[in-house]
Amino acid sequence: MQRTAPRLTRILACAAVPVMLVVAGCSSDSGDSGSGATGSKDKASASASATPSPSATTKKVEPAKFAKLPEACKAITAKETGALVPKAKNKNGTPAPSTDPASRGGCSWNGLDDKGVKGSQYRWLDVSFYRYDSDAALGSGQERAQENFAKELAKIEQTPGAKQPVTKSVSGVGDEAKTVAYQLRKTDEDFVYGSVVARTGNVLVLLSYNGAGYAGAETPSAKNVMDGALTAAKEAVAAVAAANK
Known part of the structure; x- marks a missing residue:
């Protein structure tokens, strides 16, 4: 109690x-x-x-649009390369060495068209492809391609010795594209350059076309060079989509 x-x-x-x-x-x-x-x-x-749950910590990124690259030396038609580089040393193009063909590749054509007493015309055409995969830590393939688009464009604009480079945006070449026109003095001649940086999805296409007149031959016009570069770039961009069908 x-x-x-x-x-x-x-x-x-x-x-x-x-x-x-x-x-x-x-x-x-x-x-x-x-x-x-x-x-x-x-x-x-x-x-x-x-x-946090695993789903909260895992960053979801947009899947890469393209999983493959085209065969670089066949990305531009033989008809077009023959017109741009009439006397190419290798008409089939010279492939660039690559340790990872699924992510990068390239091809080039060059040759001297001897006009006899009228001099000679030299031409060089080069195309490169870079593909970016989507990565949770680095971003989507498209975002990575966009970042590198700006970097590659800056490299061309800052080409040592380039005279008055002019950059322009162009439409109808992939998702985005810019051209850079300039002249460069080498081998005692004035070379005229037309460069194109284009992005289609998660792939970058870099194309350069240039030429010079030797032994008294006229220097090619900037318009003709750039027109040729754009035509080839359009074919290269189309080849990316074709390779992924």
């Missing part, structure tokens, strides 16, 4: 306080075992909510 009276007094006192306080301080006579179990559950719940 001596223990019952104090216990009854405490129960009555608890009944008079708010419910939230009853839960905190008026559980039972069994010590802290009940409140300890509740605290462990609360800590576990807090820990679980603080730890």
Whole structure:
């Protein structure tokens, strides 16, 4: 009876306080075992909510549009390469070495068209392809191609010795494209350059076409050179889509 009276007094006192306080301080006579179990559950719940789920930490990126690259030396038709480089040393083109053909490739044509007493015309055509995969840490293939588009364009614009480079945006060549026209003095001749940087999906196409007149032959016009570069670039871009059908 001596223990019952104090216990009854405490129960009555608890009944008079708010419910939230009853839960905190008026559980039972069994010590802290009940409140300890509740605290462990609360800590576990807090820990679980603080730890992000795998889906929350995994960055989703857009899938790469193209999985393949075209065969570089066949990306531009023989008819076009024959018109741009009439006396190419290798009419089939010279492939650029690549340790990863699925991600990069290139081809070039060059030759000297001897006009006899009228001099000679030299031409060089070069095309390169770069494909970017989507990566959770680096971004989508399209985003990576866009970033490198700007970098490759800047490299061309900063060509050592280039005279008055002019950059222009053009339409109808992939998703985005820019041209860079300039002249460069080498081998005691003025070479005229027409360069194109184009992006189609997650693939970059870099094309350069240039020429010079030797032994008194006229220097090719900037317009003719750029027109040839754009025609070849359009074929190269189309070849990317064709390779992924």
